[in-house]
Amino acid sequence: MTLEVEARLDGPAALDAAFAAAPGSLLALVGPSGAGKTTLLRAIAGLTRPAAGRIAAGGETWFDARAGVDVPAHRRRVGMVFQSYALFPHMSAARNVAAALDLRPRAAAMAEARRLLAQLGLGELAERRPDRMSGGQRQRVALARALARRPRALLLDEPFSAVDRAARAQLHARVAALRDELGAPIVLVTHDLNEAQLLADRMAVLAEGRIVAQGPTDIVMADPAAMRALGLREAAALLPARVARHEADGLTRLEAAAGPLWLPRIDAPEGARVRVRIMAHDVIVSRARPEGLSAANILPATVLEIRPGEGPGALVTLDLAGDRILARLTRRAVAALALAPGTHAHAVLKAMSVARDHVALARD
Template sequence: MTLNVRLQATGPIALDLSFQVEPGEVLALVGPSGSGKSTVLRSIAGLWTPTQAHVGVAGEVWHDSETHLSLPTHQRKVGMVFQSYALFPHLDALGNVTLAMGDQPRAQREKAARALLARVGLSGFEARRPADLSGGQQQRVAIARALARDPMVLLLDEPFSAVDRPMREGLYETLQSLRSVLAMPTVLVTHDMDEAQRLADRMVVIEAGRALSSGTAAEVLCDPRALRTLGLREAGSMITAIVEAEEEDDLSRLRTVGGPLYVPKVSAAPGTRLRLRIPAHDVMIALERPVGLSALNVLPVVVRAVVPGDGPGVMLRLGLGEEEILARVTQRSARHLGVQPGLACFAVLKSMAVARDQLRT
């Protein structure tokens, strides 16, 4: 049930990209607003017609310019979650979900819809109309509705951007919990790098309708072409750490392949695996293990690559065992230190760079 997408369009919304999404995989389309990422989703759903396109799922062709085939939206088995929720205001939560369930007998539809609403954490809210639900709850109904017709492809169009930050956390968790049962390919459109890193297996960075870079989060974030679009602030790496102990001074000691790391106390039991996000601009390098430095976290690393960027900076890909840390330093420092692939050195992480809200199991 692989989703194959190849799109080309000229005119007001230019597009030129192609990608594949495997069953059960979540692909994030990341890019600034106006980059065409929503248009990609709309093309898959048949809400927008590109100049040249091929959209196919599991051997079923939805759009093929060469044979002039284009199924209307309602004949494409998609589930779509809109940024604006787009719930039917005249129907209650249950009605919104059952309406998307086709011609099955009413009792059967209602039973399935109740189960779906329970799955997204809305048991007891079946009879509420959208106007009487919070933004987060409305988006949960929308997710249930999108899943109601057992779609072949799930499309999420900036689903969290209209939801309050605190509510978002819960929605991320709901979506994560659904992933185990979602067998179809999922495409998530977002401009939030953090969201993409948390929810997606792979990402494609889009600018002006073209795929600048694609791959896993780590791969994309090392790619200066992607960074030009995403902004340097977003550049960072993810490493795995295991909670070891809580120290007396409100710090937690974590174990990594390169040695211990200290972060502000995390509320996770010892033994918990965490993913740490380390912004590239919060990493310094030193040729020798520094002494007399306030930074607590120093890891021995090996330079894997020096990637020149735009302007005065370079991106260093530093190997830490199997993992990789990104460091953003100036070209001048890199030259001065004689940084080149293979050089063993030390990465100094500012303690606060391991931000608390990035700690995830």
């Protein structure tokens, strides 16, 4: 059930983008606001009509400008979670979900809707109306409603922006699980790169209506074109690791390929595999193994690539026993340390600089 999208639109919200998303994968559409992320999502759902292009999902053509095909939104099997959730305010949670089910009789649809809500931990709220629910609960009802459609593509438009941190972590886990269960591609529009990087298999970066970079998440995040669109402050890499031990002093010891790593307490069981988002500006590089340093995380590294920026900075790609991380250094530091591809060095990371929500469970 692959989703193929190619869409062009003229006018103030110009768009010229093409991408594909495989079943069982999550593609994050990221970019600054006004870049056309939501417009692209709406084009897939059939709510905005592109001037040209082609959109197909699961072998079914939904839009083809050349062939004159434009399947109306209600005939596209698409699950859409709107930014505002757009729940029907006059219906209970269960009726909202049942509204997206093709089931007759009504009693069967309501039973199925309650089952879907229970799966998302909302079994007890099935008869409640949206105006008496929290943001996180509404978000889950919207998700259940989108899933009820048995979509060929699940589209999520900034679904986490209006929920608090605790609810967000839960929902992240839910979406990560969905990715494996759904059998249809998920497209997530977000401006939160952390969220995108932790959840997405692939990433497409939109700027002014064009895709400036796309591919596997870790590669896009290290792509200079993507970096320009997203801002260097966001440069980061994902380091895979395993949770080894929750220590008594509140730290968690992780095992990465290059060695141990201590981070503030992580909400994952011992033995779990995680991805840690390491911000490039949090990484210090040292030629010799530093002694007497407060930072405990010192991993042997090899310089792979050095990209000088336009300003005083440079982006250094480091190899950590097969994993890659990025470090933002000054060009002066690069020269002083005589860093070059192949140089052996050490990457130093301050434990407290990794935010708790920069760690996510990895997929198996």
